[in-house]
Amino acid sequence: MTLQIDTLAYTNRLRQLPPEHKLLFAIALLLLTYCTRAPIQLAIAVWLSVWTVIYAKIPAPIYFRLLSIPIGFWLTSLPALIISGVGLANLSSVQADVWQGAPWGSYYLYFSHHGIHQAGELAARAIASTACIYFIILTVPFTEILDVLRRLGCPTLLIELLLLMYRFIFVLLRTASELWTAQQSRCGYRTWRLWMKSLGLLVGQLLRRTLENYRQVSLALESRGFTGDFRVCHSRRYQPSRRYSLEAFFGCAFLAALAGWQYAVGL
């Protein structure tokens, strides 16, 4: 089993750009997202989607399916944001906030103006910042993020744990998906009860394999001269692109200027 996002991160068209450039670009836009309002946020979302889908050649269906995750979360929380209730007695105090509403028992349920406004703002911010994060996770492989963190001086243990976890995740994920397939082939997961039973067996086996793996991997590490640290090296063979750097720089500058102008005129 492979993880789609991880695979794309290694095969996208912007892979050869230095990871620092991509990270800096996306983080700058993320900060900008948090300082501005809906119109600029939407512009950021669209511009980054162009980078991700057109420049990095991430297939659009995959990208938009991923975008449905924050949208789904937004929809889930939407009722809580826009629907409000108030005792009929206090109705007059919120009259200004009511857009549409109906009495329900001794309560009055209504769509709140404030809530709708808030939900709209939230949607723009969520989409824009999600686009920033997706640009990172879809174009920068995790190993390269790790390399950047290493050079930024993150605690060694943290880096080592992330390095090893990343490797083991794929080992265990493969085991889990193999077990899952084999169970399917023997008619498991047919009913809720069987599903729970099969899943219980799978998790138990997975844990046993994990411990077995531990013994074997620690032998292999010893044999490779384990010193107590996990240090690895890699040569850097990135090719910065002037065309992309220029677009990123001037785009960011333009958006920042726009944001400044917005503040100045007090929008």
Added chain:
Amino acid sequence: MLLAFEHIDYTYPGSPQPAVQNLTLRLPAGKRCVLLGHNGCGKTTLFLLANGLYKPQRGVIRWQGAPLQYDRASLMALRQHVGLVFQDPEQQLVASSVEEDISYGLCNLGLPDAEVNRKVSEAIAHFNLSELASRPVHHLSLGQKKRVSLADVMVLQPKLLLLDEPTAYLDRLHTRDLMAKLHQIQAAGTTIALSTHDLDLAYCWADWIFVLNEGQLVLEGTPQDVFAQRETLEQIHLGVPLVFDVLDKVADALSKDSQTTEESARHGLPETLRQRILDSFRAG
């Protein structure tokens, strides 16, 4: 035809090239079929497709003439008829004891406990597992695990038994035992198809051989016919069984050897003799 693949395409998500491409292949009932090919030629994918675990992106798979349906109930029915033994028994064995593991498939069919127990103890007797029955699975040797994984599937009495590289990594003794067991299963009326990259095994055991390369069917036929296509087999770096190689070398040596008589010098090795030797390996 028991199972037929018709113009099947399958590409794994995220993979640039297809694992199986425009593949048409028919498994005849009652035969001992072997799928031959390198690692990654699409053998495993084919079996997973046959078991309804993957759905082809193009083409139709037919079980006894009817195209596969991918709803839950049809898949259950299919998987009862088509048993799949995975290459790595580690992948297949999930429960903690041998007995429990054999009962897993039966329990999933929703059979009453008494019947499950009866069938499990039959299978245990049939596969000589009585000594291992209550042993935890992870204490077994590879050969024993393979035997359990075969019992796991056979307890469901499938009509077609698929085995993915059943002899991979087994030593010779265990391989011989396994093949004998498969002979017995086939004699009792189950059609068997196994995949391997062991040419000698294929030659010894098969009635009918399919040669796969890069997701496509390259050759099919009786072992004699298939291995006569030496050139094609060399082209896909598969070669021919060792027996053929040795016999060719013997013939070569005999014809070069000045000490031998006129006749040997002319023919190398007489054709009838060659056939007889080749056949002696087919007994199994």
Added chain:
Amino acid sequence: MLLAFEHIDYTYPGSPQPAVQNLTLRLPAGKRCVLLGHNGCGKTTLFLLANGLYKPQRGVIRWQGAPLQYDRASLMALRQHVGLVFQDPEQQLVASSVEEDISYGLCNLGLPDAEVNRKVSEAIAHFNLSELASRPVHHLSLGQKKRVSLADVMVLQPKLLLLDEPTAYLDRLHTRDLMAKLHQIQAAGTTIALSTHDLDLAYCWADWIFVLNEGQLVLEGTPQDVFAQRETLEQIHLGVPLVFDVLDKVADALSKDSQTTEESARHGLPETLRQRILDSFRAG
């Protein structure tokens, strides 16, 4: 002698019987050694002992004449000289990209980054891994992982290379590539010892064969000498390489064949001819 085991006993904690028992075995320098035996005969344990990963409960292991010391510094030195490639590459590869993984052993030696990078890129070129260098380990196929795990160890330039079942689960094509690579490594001056239960592989490749059974050394010698001991090998259910089997059948058939001449009928297959044919399989 490069590495010598003298009267070694080793029992795994919690196991009723010893994995290795009173074993004396000497690996000669510069040879291609093969340890032959069934699964569980003690081959893996022997390699783990040789690498100082386990400490024998009795007996002495000598590296170039000096008994092994089990303090950290001596073990580090030993493991630089004795490289061990594990059977399952999944266990050996720890870093996330191929390049990083190859660098791991070098980084452990505390070499400066520039030298590490130089050696890594040499190894990448030498093992034809350039295309894979920046690929994550989990995207590789089994054959590629095996190649990386060999590069991992060879980058440290060991004097003795131990390989535990290097051809397990590999198909013929990958096996041939791997064996060619090992030939090259041995020719460059590294002694190699590998374990397998593949008799044909052992016959084709080895200079010197050790046959292990139940933790004990049963036979040792040149392939010709070892496989001449047919009876002993059959007793431990190992058998002889297929080539021997085929030639015996040929001889048998020739001697029975009334059409052939007097001479053939007497000898079956002349001894010189038999030798010549057997030798022809040793080249590869």
Added chain:
Amino acid sequence: MKTRYRKWVNLGLMAGLSCYLLLGSATPASAMHIAEGFLPVQWAVFWWAVSLPFFLVGLRSLTRITKQNPELKLLLALAGAFTFVLSALKIPSVTGSCSHPTGTGLGTILFGPLTMTVLGSLVLVFQAVLLAHGGITTLGANVFSMAIVGPLVAYVVYKTVMKTGKQKLAVFLAATLEDLLTYLMTAVQLALAFPAVQGGFIASFIKFAGIFAITQLPLAISEGLLTVLVWGWLQQY
């Protein structure tokens, strides 16, 4: 005119509701993770600031332990990877829909709460990077609810109920309550960030908690049962 307008509103509402149910049920997978960009800047920073000390304390204690025994790093990484894979499995909730377990309950019982805080945080990082669940700005908030509150609850519940000697009950309650408290914490975080005009934090909390209860309550029970099953398997092993 007025009735016509009403009709349109009703129609719109119906369409909105069905759309909501459709999309909402399709993505309960990440319902526990507050998505990227959801928290206003002050709250994002606040939760980062709250979680970071817990994480650092956990990391320091692990650093100390691994200094003495470096091989433990391997075990820790494997435990973390195990938790990640657990949370990527599909678990059927009692209502019939599918979701993912958090795995924190089982992890805490096996590895202890402090270790789980560090591992849980790393798992959240991987979920954000490899599965696009959660996010970086909301990582602080998610870490607080899933890797600090969750393990703590699981640990306290497990230890308390274990005193009565009912092991299975202890495991079940630990996993279930851990799930529930995690989602209540998420509701608290969202309510703090988006208080209602009328009724403020409390009203908002009731609304968020009510919504999440639909998906999370059945899931919590399922996860509790699953953890008991796994526990039984482990006892046998």
